[in-house]
Amino acid sequence: MNDSFLLDGEDIPFTPGQTVMQAAAAAGKYIPHLCWHPDFAAHGSCKLCTVKIGGRFATSCTVRAAAGQEVENRTDELDAKRRTLLQLLFVEGNHFCPSCEKSGDCALQATAYEMGMLTPHFDHFYPDRPVDASHPDVLLEFNRCILCELCVRASREVDGKNVFALAGRGTRSHLVVNSDSGRLADTDFTASDRAAAVCPVGVILKKRLGFTVPIGARTYDLNPISAMGANAGQQADSRANAAHEKEVG
Template identity: 55%
Template sequence: MSDQPQFQLDGQPIPFQPGDTIMQAAHRAGVYIPHLCFHPQFRPHGSCRLCVVNMQGKTVSACTQPASIDLEVHSETTELRQSRLRLIQLLFAEGNHFCPSCETSGNCQLQALAYDLGMTHYHYDPFYPTRIPDGSHPELFIDRDRCIQCDLCGRASEQADHKAIYLLAGRGQHTHVAFRSDDGELGSTQAQAEDRASHVCPVGCILPKSGNYPDIAGARLYDQIPIHAQGNHRRDDGGTHDD
């Protein structure tokens, strides 16, 4: 233990293994750094930027920054909390997030982080983009209004399912999740409800067509316990999602 290299995260020593990112090491040590696109089982993406931390005068994403010895990393600062709040607000403003009617409400990691960061409103003008849903699959529904372009589905589909069904397409604000089929519809792919990719979406974009709203308000994942205290989970992952 004492031989293992360490860095400091908010003054706390975090041991790390060679090749670790700051996020991987912190995650293993049970220290929460807010994140949405990071998942310990999949390669890092670095797109949501929620995991920004300060390190030697620079702001970097913890999920892509390699850990190194004697680093002094700061995460829970007033400035970074404010930056994360604004990033979350940008994510809300750029999509169409109607929480009251969303199947994932209460179990949504975007929403849970917003709660945790004290968000009460969007701050930015909502973009109200027009995004096309996909209902072609018999068991799955795609609501792109809620997509945050994190590519977790893409990575899970490739790394866990070995199907590589999901990908990101478009540019800029028109970036969107797409599917590897000739007609571009999910229903024409080999996607199955049991796939890992069907159960990795941190928001309510990839959903089963049935069995939604199983829990009453108050009994859902993030109704009582904030995300920083229990980590990024989904209600259908048996508590293993983020471990």
């Protein structure tokens, strides 16, 4: 039997052990996602990558690819569910794109564009989440956190520092900083950490870089996130890093 499965009717090859998401990304196919990143183990929490395999819902970042699977991805039904998930994320936080320096490089925003989200639809929570500007090089803007834990994973697995964690349960879940004061300045976090470059939204922001690349010339201004293939969600990382290196030298 061939090692391939059908994604929206298209043959996708895979190597044993790959997830549906990994195989699709390797083939340059876009499955919407926020908490998945190719450099990290699957998290399976954002549910944006939910597909239908043989008629059953499954998160494509956690399901192993298997020969002969029939996977539905960009169907109206699934995109409508993704749109609802995005709307829930938008009303839970304070996502004011016009005043966010990540606008145009933000995977949440770009994914919402891709899903044709025109309104957050639900009633807004407008939570009170003070920012942490204590660190000399990095600002933490908690209002925009979507709890993907990419910074938690990057700090733990790559940087070996455990700077971030999620605390609380349910709607009270929130990102915390691992220091006695709870302030980023009182950790050994630096702007060159992997965790400083992995945030898909505008929470972890390197200072003094905000508008180095003007609005209109940013990652997802130029191409929709679906056109990024395997690199969806990471282009903005590398662009921010390049700008940082240019600035800081």
